[in-house]
Amino acid sequence: MAVDWYLMDQPPIYNGGFEGEEFFAYAQDGFKEMLDTTMLCDNVEFINSDFSVITPGKAIIQSVTPDTQLKAEDRQILVPIGTLQTYSYIRFEDEIWIIASEPSNNKFYEKAVLKVCHNQLRWQDPETKKIFEYWCWCEDVTRYSSGVFKGNIVITYDKQYSLLLPMDKNTRRLHDGMRFMLEMSNDVPLVYKLTKFNGLTNNNKNVKLLNLSLTQTVYDENTDSVDMMLADYKQNNVEPTEKYGYTCELTYKADTISLSSFEKYSATFYDNEHNVVDDIEYHWGISDNDFDEKDLVLTTGDNFVKVTVKNNRDLVGKQFHLNVLSSVDTILASVVITITALW
Structure with a gap:
């Protein structure tokens, strides 16, 4: 009963x-x-x-x-x-x-x-050249200041953010002096430098957290990539193509692809005088991760490739290199692509 x-x-x-x-x-x-x-x-x-x-x-x-x-x-x-x-x-x-x-x-x-977490901290490891993107909680610790410090000689930025993100094998490699591109102001990126690494305060038994203090610094158009939203960006394992008499440039809208979506990437070759060269033999390839053909599909066209990611939740957060390869498989250009969720 x-x-x-x-x-x-x-x-x-x-x-x-x-x-x-x-x-x-x-x-x-x-x-x-x-x-x-x-x-x-x-x-x-x-x-x-x-x-x-x-x-x-x-x-x-x-x-x-x-x-x-x-x-x-x-x-x-x-x-x-x-x-x-x-x-x-x-x-x-x-x-x-x-x-x-x-x-x-x-x-x-x-x-x-x-x-x-409304923001993601994005950086490139200076040694491995791998790109990481971590969700973080962000607090403006100078919200009541003017944003600048007036010294006796020069005026410097005073804007600072405090970030909270997980501590793991990737974030432990962050260090003082690294620069990050966090936001845009009138199409100009605002760049911040890591000035305090705190891995002790929230180094709990199970949930280990990292506190970072970032201070606004100066944008450098020679080293910072607006397209990639990366400060101090360096392409990974790209063979200098100038010695062949031409250079290869990749153009694209985004370096992220959501599940059940696709992005197009185009390759353009230029001679030393920046004239377009059309008779270069090349092909597209993927490196870094072993993806099944059913999960990641390349469809080539006239000077472009369409990369399609199937709906597989296990792919979220993974990265791969999309490479432009010569006839002897030399990497002529490369971009790191991250797979994201649908939202």
Whole structure:
């Protein structure tokens, strides 16, 4: 008779006479069933630092009606104990939220603080030349200043941002002095220099976070790429084509491709006087990752290639090099392309 109306699954029955055993037996199972059977929960995705693991799940999101503008960037998440230890981000409400605190629990569920990520920090590793892009929480720590510092001799920028992002094998390679292109002002990129690397303050047991302080610096058109939105950008493994009597230039709208989408990339060859050369034999190729033909398709045309990414969630966050290759497979030009989600 009880089976017809009992909500909870039958937990283990303890006969030791201790109330604590019965409490713990029901507590966590009861919370999990509440997520499965009530409307209190939200459908979310648990994501690791480099987006290589995306796991759907359910959670209770709190503080959704903040009282101040600053609190609008914060949420609290309740999940079964042991859920958050291996993840860095939560996706819900079509936004990315970083797990900004070490999870703690009250024997029923575990709880952590989330901060919304509106921006991505993008950089190129100076040694490997690989391009990375990480969602981060950003705070303007000089919001009440004029943005400049008037010294006795010169006027320097005073605008600073504080960034919070996951600490992993990629972000640990960041160092003081690296430059980043964060935003555009009237078609002019605003570049910032890393002035403080803080990996100690939030070096928790499970959720490890990195605090970065960035100070505005000067844009250098000789080293910074507006198209790539990268400061100190260097092409990777590109053979100097001047020795062949021509150069190869790639043109494209974006260096990212969403799932179930495509982008076109064009190659143009110029002689030493910058005249277009049409009789160069070349072909297109991909390097860095082994992609199945069903996931990544190249369709060539007249001086262009269309790269199509199929709908495979496992590809999100992965990168590959699209290369222009000579008849002997020498790399004449290259671009790093990142696969992104649909939103």
